Amino acid sequence: MTADTAAADAGPPSSISRRPRPGWLTAPWLMLLLPVLASTVDAVLVTLDTPWWQRALAALATLALLLRRRCPVLVLLLTLPASFVTFIWIAQITAVYSVASRRTRPWAAAAGACAFALSEFFHWPLADHPLAFDRDNALYAIQCAMLGAAPTALGMLARTRRELAVRLDELTKGQQRESRLLAERVLATERARLAREMHDVVSHQVSLISIQAGALQVSTADPAARSTAVTIRELSVRTLEELRQMVGVLRAAGVRRDESLAPQPRLADLPRLIADSGLCVKVRLGTGDRPWPEAVERAAYRTVQEALTNISKHAPGAQVDVVLATRGTRLLVEVRNGRPPRLPGQAPLPGGGHGLVGLRERAQLLGGAFSATATPDGGFTVCAELPAVGE
Numbered sequence: 001m002t003a004d005t006a007a008a009d010a011g012p013p014s015s016i017s018r019r020p021r022p023g024w025l026t027a028p029w030l031m032l033l034l035p036v037l038a039s040t041v042d043a044v045l046v047t048l049d050t051p052w053w054q055r056a057l058a059a060l061a062t063l064a065l066l067l068r069r070r071c072p073v074l075v076l077l078l079t080l081p082a083s084f085v086t087f088i089w090i091a092q093i094t095a096v097y098s099v100a101s102r103r104t105r106p107w108a109a110a111a112g113a114c115a116f117a118l119s120e121f122f123h124w125p126l127a128d129h130p131l132a133f134d135r136d137n138a139l140y141a142i143q144c145a146m147l148g149a150a151p152t153a154l155g156m157l158a159r160t161r162r163e164l165a166v167r168l169d170e171l172t173k174g175q176q177r178e179s180r181l182l183a184e185r186v187l188a189t190e191r192a193r194l195a196r197e198m199h200d201v202v203s204h205q206v207s208l209i210s211i212q213a214g215a216l217q218v219s220t221a222d223p224a225a226r227s228t229a230v231t232i233r234e235l236s237v238r239t240l241e242e243l244r245q246m247v248g249v250l251r252a253a254g255v256r257r258d259e260s261l262a263p264q265p266r267l268a269d270l271p272r273l274i275a276d277s278g279l280c281v282k283v284r285l286g287t288g289d290r291p292w293p294e295a296v297e298r299a300a301y302r303t304v305q306e307a308l309t310n311i312s313k314h315a316p317g318a319q320v321d322v323v324l325a326t327r328g329t330r331l332l333v334e335v336r337n338g339r340p341p342r343l344p345g346q347a348p349l350p351g352g353g354h355g356l357v358g359l360r361e362r363a364q365l366l367g368g369a370f371s372a373t374a375t376p377d378g379g380f381t382v383c384a385e386l387p388a389v390g391e
Helices: 003-009 028-046 052-067 072-085 090-102 106-121 135-219 223-252 267-276 294-314 354-365
Strands: 280-286 319-327 330-337 369-374 380-387
Touching: 028 052, 028 090, 052 072, 052 090, 072 090, 072 106, 090 106, 090 135, 106 135, 135 223, 135 294, 267 280, 267 294, 267 319, 294 319, 294 330, 294 354, 294 380, 354 369, 354 380
Parallel strands: 280 319
Antiparallel strands: 319 330, 330 380, 369 380
């Protein structure tokens, strides 16, 4: 048994352990033929002065090695007769190694090793080897056992190494796949956060621009100013429509997670938000002096901002009530608007419904509740109940 034989029957290593080595010494056909050539030399030297049928059995054992990768057990059976009637070893050792390295069941390797050891010990003719319990027979039995055990152990070692290489390859691919999924998740999270912030901030500001342009269009007597106001409002409507489509694309690839970014608006920024909305708002802030967690204050601010933005889009001129109250350990945020007055010639602003979905996600992530319902008088009510984090 040579190192080249072991490398030939161990099979190709995994992609992790494979290292490109130039040259023809590692060609598969050469790895297959080297044991055959070595066995041929062994058979010629051993059976040079033997009868023809012994030489035929030796030749059969040598040629059978060409099939050892496909049919290792059959090759071993074809080599055993030559082991019984001649003293060639290389073909049988190679066949035993092939069985141990190609078959996953240990009993197959053990059976092959025992068959070779027995055929070598009970050699033909049997009359020349009396079964006497003496030192010579004991040493010969040990030699035969080692001839069968050594290639079996080497073959099982090669098979184990090959299986470990495959497992290592699978583990590395799994780690790479996990890293790729983690990167995709981070990217999706950033897309969802970006979509939410774009909708909460940019959409609100563009809506205010559109409302102010509409007010200027109605109130001014200057034709040039009126034309400019109409252009600004049309551009605002178009921008809101494109922004809605962009937010939809970003949210489609995102995940539902809440990411905290600094600086972020707090409850102290609500008066300015309400003042800049351009709506007729009655405010009742009953939060007291209790410090609320930053996530709760941000969610309350976004709830009021989104509600005012929707009112500016769909119910401009309606009466608005903003109520913030404390209910035990929870912060109640409620924004109500009445029936909007009918304004002739005013085009409705587009809406994608993403804002209310984002508000519901914020409330659910904090362990709270959210509702958005129409009122019997034709208005609308947005209500969020936000618990203190960790309660």
